[in-house]
Amino acid sequence: MAGPELLLDSSIRLWVVLPIVFITFFVGIIRHYVTQLLHSDKKVDLEQVSDSQVLLRSRILRENGKYIPRQSFAMRKHYFNDAETGFFKKVKRKVVPKNPMTDTSMLTDMMKGNLTNVLPMIVIGGWINWAFSGFVITKVPFPLTLRFKPMLQRGIDLLSLDASWVSSASWYFLNVFGLRSMYSLILGQDNAADQSRVMQDQMTGAAMAMPPDPNKAFKSEWEALEIVEHKWALENVEEELMSRDLNFGTFFSQDLKSTMF
Template identity: 40%
Template sequence: MSDQLSYPDLVLDPSIRDWVLIPIFVIMFLMGILRNNVTKMMRSSEKTKRDTVQQNNLLMRARRLRANAGWVPAAAFAARKHHFCDKEKGLLMQKQDAPNPMAAMSDPNMMSKMMQGNMAMMVPQMLMMVIIPHFFSGFVLGKIPFPLTPSFKGMLQRGVNLSTLDTAYITSMSWYILAMFGMRGLYSIVLGAGSTTDDSALMQQQMGMAAGGGQPGQQPDYNKLYATEAENLQITEHKFHLSAAEEKLLRGGKADGVTARGKAKRA
């Protein structure tokens, strides 16, 4: 009775690897590259405003001063700190125009950007969902090297309805789904970190655009950013790293000389 309930072991034809598994992987990889190039072509080049560049540069200068405060003399650091944090004339204390949260929603190009993003994400997936079942249905491609419960049959054995087949075996449709979410690292190596082939990232971007936040057209609140950076700069403790540079240099030279003489005596 136990022999009848046990799952039989399958001997897979090596031709399945050459004509099903590898072609699905290659097709998905080429489709991802094509989608990345099409998305870059559809993406409109947005011009950065001059005020935005100046505000970002001001924040970067203040953060660099705070990060490298130990390499600036005390008088120079105090002068720069006064230049940024003075209550009346400090650059970080100047009031900036408050951003309009509805400006991005009223942008006529926002709807077209959302439609382009949806097309770049959905059209390739719909095309692959037609190609894979049509050309590669009914194939068992491999076996997962660990046991699984029968509840995974519907996910791993799509297109092959066999109750006696072990749950660890995967079909061509399941291989497509697994590879779709597992090729992120390969795309980042081939196309770089800024590639637009990550489906989860595209979905998050679309959700952010629909919610009215996170899109390039929306400006951050520079008043809060300036206030936070001014507070961090004011509480920064200054300690000049080169205050005892001569003594450290002399101690290092003396130690090196003693070590060199010791090595000469041992030789």
């Protein structure tokens, strides 16, 4: 048998729910602009950009080489895959892995990320947990199992309370991860206010910090281009065009109507 339904005071909406929403939202806006002020342009390696463009050209040749004549395809393939003078065979890059502990720019970026993302979340979350602790503020419109109680009822240890009720501390974390659409609408897609996206970037930052090995990329692209055989897609395009029954009358009538009106 279901327990008695809780009735919340309307003052909770005005003095707990809305303040948490506004505080979380404006902290995200401030975080976005502070991140822009502290943002520093990363140095772009000209050699790395050149290698990426070469790989892109080779990939385009593999995918769209059927639209150029055989001789043109063979010349481009010779430039990339020749056994003696080919780009992928001749060019060897020296890969020097960077140590994150000795790279000052990487350490500076990590400090800026902690300053603008981690520290505000800890401070604001702790203050909200202290100022609004013990409040039951809302209820989700569907039943939940008891496994959701630790997530939705942080700071409230009541075994008899239904799992659908949400505490003030959990409401703050729901706003942190739930205001993404509002930030995208106001600040655009590429914004620094979305805390969930920032956490994902921090989790993948270590993997992105390691530069890829261009020699392995050259080898794999050489193997992919080597097995490609040219088959010109426009070989019989003249015969196919002449064999079609082209209805020019309909075309000229539509053109005449568009000029009249």
